[in-house]
Amino acid sequence: MLRFSIVMIFAAICTLQQAMAQEKDFTLSSPDVLVESGFLKFLLPRFSLKTGVKIEVQLGGKAGQAVFNIKGRGQPVMQGLGHVFYISVANGAGGPRYEKAQRFVTWLLSEVGKRTITQFTADDTQVFVSAKSTAVEQTAVIFEGNPTQGGVLALANCGRCHVIGKANRMKGIGSSPSFAVLRSLYDWQERFETFYLRPPHPAITQIEGVTDPFDPSRPPAIYPLFLTSEEVADILAYVSEVKPADLGAELIVHQ
Numbered sequence: 001m002l003r004f005s006i007v008m009i010f011a012a013i014c015t016l017q018q019a020m021a022q023e024k025d026f027t028l029s030s031p032d033v034l035v036e037s038g039f040l041k042f043l044l045p046r047f048s049l050k051t052g053v054k055i056e057v058q059l060g061g062k063a064g065q066a067v068f069n070i071k072g073r074g075q076p077v078m079q080g081l082g083h084v085f086y087i088s089v090a091n092g093a094g095g096p097r098y099e100k101a102q103r104f105v106t107w108l109l110s111e112v113g114k115r116t117i118t119q120f121t122a123d124d125t126q127v128f129v130s131a132k133s134t135a136v137e138q139t140a141v142i143f144e145g146n147p148t149q150g151g152v153l154a155l156a157n158c159g160r161c162h163v164i165g166k167a168n169r170m171k172g173i174g175s176s177p178s179f180a181v182l183r184s185l186y187d188w189q190e191r192f193e194t195f196y197l198r199p200p201h202p203a204i205t206q207i208e209g210v211t212d213p214f215d216p217s218r219p220p221a222i223y224p225l226f227l228t229s230e231e232v233a234d235i236l237a238y239v240s241e242v243k244p245a246d247l248g249a250e251l252i253v254h255q
């Protein structure tokens with residue numbers, strides 16, 4: 001039984017490494033525990049979507065440009081699974097790989113990074129608290145995308161199912177919540193940033209450089225959505241300007 005689970009974990013790690021070894025921008029070393037918990041699989045695509053930066057994960061203490069560690073090197077990031085985890089950027093010659101590693105570290109320590117870390121759950125339970133969770137800064141959310149362009153993209157891509165605004169007020173399909181309703185949820189931003197991971201979208205959505213290709217044995221049932229990270233940012237900027245629906249009572253949308 002023990003041997004079986006070790007084989008399973010090893011297989012899972014190999015698959016993850018293979019998936020991440022396709023063009024990478026820098027290498028992240030990590031203690032095995034972060035990979036086995038599924039945390040990196042949760043965290044890294046969210047960072048990559050934002051930045052287009054792709055990360056290769058290196059196990060077993062081999063040096064990468066950025067290093068997750070439990071040895072107190074660098075800055076404390078989070079606590080959980082019996083450890084405090086730190087992140088450091090390795091001393092190197094500089095250059096683009098180190099710049100991208102630094103960008104990842106900056107993101108991890110930002111409010112968005114911290115929020116992402118605390119959103120990771122196992123069995124519906126939060127796994128990590130951020131290391132300095134006392135310093136809650138209220139920073140205004142700035143959307144970098146172009147809302148006008150985002151409206152055009154949303155109508156063409158999302159408007160097939162969702163009412164995105166006045167542009168297709170009567171056209172959505174019943175099972176898809178309107179953007180105004182989604183916009184009224186306190187975590188709308190998180191939902192839109194990760195829509196491609198939330199059913200039914202994974203089966204029909206490709207985001208350039210972020211999602212894995214469709215499984216050839218299970219082609220999408222409808223004409224798929226092909227978007228870049230920049231286009232998702234434009235859609236997010238558009239959604240940020242959608243007036244939230246006034247629902248009176250709190251609406252329950254299943255997770």
Ligand code: HEC
Nearest residue numbers: 157158160161175176177182191192195198199200235255
């Ligand atoms: C083929 C139809 C279809 C298309 C196209 C589509 N969606 Fe959806 N979307 C749905 C359905 C159905 C749901 C409700 C899922 C549920 O409640 O489980 C949904 C839910 C969502 C949610 C809420 C998810 C959650 O877990 O709360 C977001 C955000 C979202 N869609 C964004 C988008 C964006 C952005 C696009 C365009 C880029 C898009 N969708 C395109 C069908 C679609």
